[in-house]
Amino acid sequence: xIRLAAAFALLAxxxxxxxxxxxxxxxxxxxxxxxxxAEVPALFEGKIIDVMCELTGDCPANCGDGERQLAILRxxxxxxxxxxxxxxxxxxxxxxxxxxxxxxxxxLDGLMIADKDFPIRNSYQVQRIKAADAEWAxxxxxxxxxxxxxxxxxxxxPWFRRDPRINALIAADGYLGLGLEVxxxxxxxxxx
Amino acid sequence: MRRFIAAFMGLFALPALAAEGERITVTGEIIDxxxxxxxxxxGPDSVVGSAHHTCALWCSAAGIPIGLLAEDxxxxxxxxxxxxxxxxxxxxxxxxxxxxxxxDGMFYARDGINYIIVEEVLEDFGIxxxxxxxxxxxxxxxxxxxxx
Numbered sequence: 001x002i003r004l005a006a007a008f009a010l011l012a013x014x015x016x017x018x019x020x021x022x023x024x025x026x027x028x029x030x031x032x033x034x035x036x037x038a039e040v041p042a043l044f045e046g047k048i049i050d051v052m053c054e055l056t057g058d059c060p061a062n063c064g065d066g067e068r069q070l071a072i073l074r075x076x077x078x079x080x081x082x083x084x085x086x087x088x089x090x091x092x093x094x095x096x097x098x099x100x101x102x103x104x105x106x107x108l109d110g111l112m113i114a115d116k117d118f119p120i121r122n123s124y125q126v127q128r129i130k131a132a133d134a135e136w137a138x139x140x141x142x143x144x145x146x147x148x149x150x151x152x153x154x155x156x157x158p159w160f161r162r163d164p165r166i167n168a169l170i171a172a173d174g175y176l177g178l179g180l181e182v183x184x185x186x187x188x189x190x191x192x
Numbered sequence: 193m194r195r196f197i198a199a200f201m202g203l204f205a206l207p208a209l210a211a212e213g214e215r216i217t218v219t220g221e222i223i224d225x226x227x228x229x230x231x232x233x234x235g236p237d238s239v240v241g242s243a244h245h246t247c248a249l250w251c252s253a254a255g256i257p258i259g260l261l262a263e264d265x266x267x268x269x270x271x272x273x274x275x276x277x278x279x280x281x282x283x284x285x286x287x288x289x290x291x292x293x294x295x296d297g298m299f300y301a302r303d304g305i306n307y308i309i310v311e312e313v314l315e316d317f318g319i320x321x322x323x324x325x326x327x328x329x330x331x332x333x334x335x336x337x338x339x340x
Contacts, residue, residue: 037231052271055300055307056213067278069257069271079303082269084226084257091247093226093255093280113229118236119267120229121304142254160250161336165286169249175335177245177290177319186324191337 023077031110031127038115042124044108046072046081048101054080063102070098072108072124081112085125090158092142094126106131110139213298218308220262221292221321222285224251225269228259238330241290241321246334248289255281260295260308268299268308279310292317 029041050068053059063070072081083094087110110127113120126139146159153162160166174183226232227239227247238244240261252258258280260268276282294317297310329335 034230034232039230051269051307052309055271055302056298056309064278069269069280080305081303082225082257082305084229091250091254091256093251093257095255095280118229119265123225123229123305125226125230146254160254163250163253165283166249166253169286170246175246175329176242176324178242178322187335187338190328190335 025076025112029109034111034125036111036113038113038118038120039111039125040114042108042110042112044072044074044076044081045105046074046108047105048098048103049073049080050102051080051082063099066095066099068095070095070102072098075105079122081122081124083126084113084123086139086142087125087127088140088142090143091160094139096141096145097126097129097137097139101129101131104131109136213300213309215297216299216308217294217296217314218260218262218268218299219292219294220260220266220268222248222270222288222290223259223261223267224248224256224289225259225267226251226256228261228267233330234327238323238327241323242319243323243327243330244334245290245319246329247331249286252285252289253281258285258289260293260310266306268306270310271307272297272309274310274313284313288313288316290319290321292320 025042025044026040029043031041033039049071050059050063051071052068071083074081083098086092086094086097107130108126111125113123128136128138130136143159150164153164155162174180176183176186221240223240224247227244228236233239233247258270260270262268270279273279273282273284276284279285293313294315295308295310296312296314297308300307
């Protein structure tokens with residue numbers, strides 16, 4: 001009976017270790033700091049997944065072809081790591097960077113946001129991706145994809161000042177989203 | 193003995209159980225998860241509501257996951273929003289950025305993250321979190337200064 005209990009305890013131990021303690025994935029990471037208060041460099045291997053597919057079993061082809069949020073199923077502990085951000089400082093997510101690797105096991109380097117006092121776990125900024133024997137690829141594809149999808153939005157300034165959908169919403173509801181009258185009064189306070 | 197083995201097998205089954213969905217109705221604000229979690233723009237109270245509305249539009253349009261910040265402080269990552277398969281970057285997500293809504297959908301929890309697949313937005317209260325009164329605008333360049 002004691003031997004049986006010990007065998008089960010050994011089998012169970014790694015699983016509970018991953019639940020109870022956050023692992024250190026910072027070894028060999030070359031992630032660049034973004035000076036975020038809770039950033040931790042993290043380099044790890046994992047499979048690129050469609051999160052909704054993983055949770056519900058509803059799995060369109062090619063991880064939803066960009067229509068779904070993507071994540072990494074980390075090989076070391078089978079945990080889902082949400083890819084919130086890519087490596088560009090332009091308010092951009094990581095879906096377009098991860099999509100080419102849908103279903104593949106790749107190595108990723110970036111920053112984990114980890115704060116035990118705030119409800120954050122497994123939230124990640126992807127800085128670079130490496131597939132099998134390929135070179136590292138920087139996660140910076142958003143602006144290229146946006147430009148290709150918005151050929152009529154050429155001009156000066158960053159993409160977020162030229163995006164037609166964003167500009168239409170701001171034109172209708174203002175920068176605060178509270179209507180143009182509130183917006184005008186606020187801009188007077190802000191700039192005059 | 194059978195009870196002992198069953199107890200251990202039950203422990204092994206915990207992650208699978210955690211991923212099963214549950215129907216819920218939640219009221220909360222649709223937020224930008226990256227700014228809220230990372231602190232890149234400031235504390236969590238400054239990156240919600242009207243002060244952060246323009247940035248929330250930028251982040252949603254660019255594919256950063258949106259979340260539903262419930263009244264009790266729980267954040268649900270939104271994987272689907274109504275009829276649109278793509279919660280983030282879709283027209284509905286942009287229209288509802290910073291809005292407080294009551295949403296009905298399926299809740300999942302796995303590996304410390306809460307998820308909701310919103311089947312229907314039952315009520316849209318608009319932007320009711322008037323954070324610009326305390327924080328002006330976040331980031332400060334969100335509203336371009338008028339040219340002379």
